[in-house]
Amino acid sequence: MISIIIMNKTAADIFDEYLAAKGLRQTNQRRQILDAFISVKSHCTIADLYDVLKKKDPSIGFATVHRNLRLLCEAGLAQEIKIGSGKARFELTFGQSHHDHLICLKCGKFIEVFDMQIERLQEKLAEANDFLPRKHKLEIYGYCRQCR
Amino acid sequence: MISIIIMNKTAADIFDEYLAAKGLRQTNQRRQILDAFISVKSHCTIADLYDVLKKKDPSIGFATVHRNLRLLCEAGLAQEIKIGSGKARFELTFGQSHHDHLICLKCGKFIEVFDMQIERLQEKLAEANDFLPRKHKLEIYGYCRQCR
């Protein structure tokens, strides 16, 4: 059980508050899903998380995992990342700041990177085109140290 | 009929050479598909191109358009771009140099951009992580001049 605490709040606290604010209910499945998502390596697919959860509770449904990963995104705790043509992946955003990804074409590893200079140049590039940027996606595909 | 000519070769020439080299055949459909793809605004989906082609030749099949857009990619004349969660889009690479995209969240417009500084910083960022970059994807989502 990993617990990152920010401003005296855990991810579970924030989720509970979000549920309350929206008139949604707390359930065993929701607790299990958040716990598993936090402990599993990030960038997991729905199926990845479903497999982990099934071991503890074989009755859990795929649809429930799917729905609640979406809900975690709505609550601001997770975000979906679409890589290549594969399935949707999710990563925890709680306790993490914005970053981009280097993705290994051989082993599939994700390396998280951030470059303030690039971020600023992107802003400028948008501005130069009369474009109001809201979000961006920078993915560099290639080979990691182990695979090059 | 638009004809960009590079080193005395049109896109059709290159396609024909690719087909010959691979022992593949020239067909009316292949000629029609390349022509339509060149004349249509880029960033089109398979369905977009299929609709255009159907008007000239109602007997053409969706699968044929699909297969041959893929083939154009193999031949180095086109490339697939996956945006958001929607369908695959294709753009002509013949006569075009590398660029990234600003994508309007409202009207869906693609603005093509290039920033050599960003390109170089990406190389550096990869290198700093012992990563051998092969290709990258930079997409900035936001609102264009008309939609902001």
Place this chain on the structure above:
DNA sequence: ACTAAGAATGATATGCATTATCATTAGTAT
């Protein structure tokens, strides 16, 4: 504690884009 209201779950069905299959058509070399 009991109950009513309705949100959540999980099995299954549906939707949608992509890709495979296969009988038929058509391009190419001889």
Place this chain on the structure above:
DNA sequence: ATACTAATGATAATGCATATCATTCTTAGT
């Protein structure tokens, strides 16, 4: 012209995401 076989086009299969709906469970009110 013929034989060979690649390409086509209709259709089926696949993969993933999402919708549906009967049943279960959470929660607020008594």
